[in-house]
Amino acid sequence: MTKNDKDARSGTEPATGDSPNVARRDLFLTIGGIVLYTVLAFGVILAMNARAGFAMQWPGTAPQGENAINISIVHSNDTWGYTDPCG
Amino acid sequence: MGGIARRATVIDRERDYAEYTLVLDAGDALLSDKDPAKITRGESSVALMNAIGYDAVTLGLKDVTFLSLEELRQRIEQAEFPMLSANVYVGDSEELLAEPYVVLDVADHKVGILGLTDTGNGPNVTVTDPLEAAREWVPKVQQEADIVIVLSHAGLETDQQIAANVAGIDAIVSGGDVTSSQPIVVASTGTVLFHAATSRPGYAGEQIGLGRLSFSKDGQLTDHEWQRIILDSAFDDDPKVAALVEEYKALAE
Numbered sequence: 001m002t003k004n005d006k007d008a009r010s011g012t013e014p015a016t017g018d019s020p021n022v023a024r025r026d027l028f029l030t031i032g033g034i035v036l037y038t039v040l041a042f043g044v045i046l047a048m049n050a051r052a053g054f055a056m057q058w059p060g061t062a063p064q065g066e067n068a069i070n071i072s073i074v075h076s077n078d079t080w081g082y083t084d085p086c087g
Numbered sequence: 088m089g090g091i092a093r094r095a096t097v098i099d100r101e102r103d104y105a106e107y108t109l110v111l112d113a114g115d116a117l118l119s120d121k122d123p124a125k126i127t128r129g130e131s132s133v134a135l136m137n138a139i140g141y142d143a144v145t146l147g148l149k150d151v152t153f154l155s156l157e158e159l160r161q162r163i164e165q166a167e168f169p170m171l172s173a174n175v176y177v178g179d180s181e182e183l184l185a186e187p188y189v190v191l192d193v194a195d196h197k198v199g200i201l202g203l204t205d206t207g208n209g210p211n212v213t214v215t216d217p218l219e220a221a222r223e224w225v226p227k228v229q230q231e232a233d234i235v236i237v238l239s240h241a242g243l244e245t246d247q248q249i250a251a252n253v254a255g256i257d258a259i260v261s262g263g264d265v266t267s268s269q270p271i272v273v274a275s276t277g278t279v280l281f282h283a284a285t286s287r288p289g290y291a292g293e294q295i296g297l298g299r300l301s302f303s304k305d306g307q308l309t310d311h312e313w314q315r316i317i318l319d320s321a322f323d324d325d326p327k328v329a330a331l332v333e334e335y336k337a338l339a340e
Contacts, residue, residue: 017277068302068309069195069302070106070199070301071105071107071193071302072108073109073111073296073299074108074110074111074261074295074296074297075113075296076094076111077114077240077262077263077283077297078116078147078264078285079094079116079132079292080111080115080117080118080291081116081118081119081123081124081125081129082119083090083092083121083124083131085093085289086089086290086292086293
């Protein structure tokens with residue numbers, strides 16, 4: 001039985017929708033859902049960044065004015081024609 | 088760590104992310120002690136850099152001393168990118184082996200890239216002082232470009248001397264066997280230096296540098312960030328480059 005099954009069953013118990021306990025439980029479930037969603041989303045973002053291997057953002061000062069420009073430079077050195085991973 | 092197919096993946100990701108990307112190599116890219124580069128005399132290296140779409144490569148001393156003049160000219164002809172050096176001369180002549188610089192159009196800007204090689208003795212070439220070459224050529228590049236990048240294998244110490252003594256350079260992409268974990272900004276000129284990686288036998292191409300530079304409308308460097316990226320298993324192989332590697336490895340067997 002999953003937690004959701006248990007929750008669903010508990011919803012059929014004698015307490016009515018007018019009960020403060022039920023309202024409180026619904027509030028807790030809603031808040032819990034939001035927290036869970038936030039944590040999961042944050043985890044996914046962290047995992048994606050880790051996968052990318054780099055997460056550097058653009059310099060804080062955006063280029064200003066017409067013809068201002070951002071250029072990325074990706075550069076290698078001393079690769080010696082090696083093709084495969086080393087070590 | 089390393090591997091050119093992973094390098095291609097990083098480069099493609101940056102191309103997807105950034106508005107404009109330049110892919111540069113600071114020298115000694117063609118060959119050393121391993122196949123397929125060794126047996127193909129650098130042909131495999133140029134073919135792979137063609138596949139990646141390098142924008143410019145400077146010649147390092149290994150490149151110009153390990154290869155004959157004929158082989159060097161073949162590699163320069165084969166390359167779909169400019170192979171640069173402003174201080175490598177054919178034999179004892181006054182003929183430069185390669186183009187000293189290239190000017191690339193990037194949006195509404197002209198980006199001049201000057202190549203410099205580390206000094207040393209080669210059987211077929213004469214390599215002159217890179218600092219003197221920078222003094223001679225940077226003003227010429229400035230006449231055609233509003234952004235000036237020096238792509239140098241002269242070594243970090245020499246490159247800092249160049250940055251301090253030659254005005255008008257926005258950035259030096261430095262190569263050679265001494266590296267720096269952080270960008271170096273030379274106070275007197277504002278020139279910034281990046282140096283990503285060094286190598287030793289059996290271990291080369293393990294890292295790559297990523298600089299992001301902002302320029303004003305008149306080509307002044309206004310901001311920069313840089314990081315070294317270790318090419319570990321977090322990066323998948325680029326399938327096209329990996330397939331080409333396998334082709335050349337099969338040829339080498």
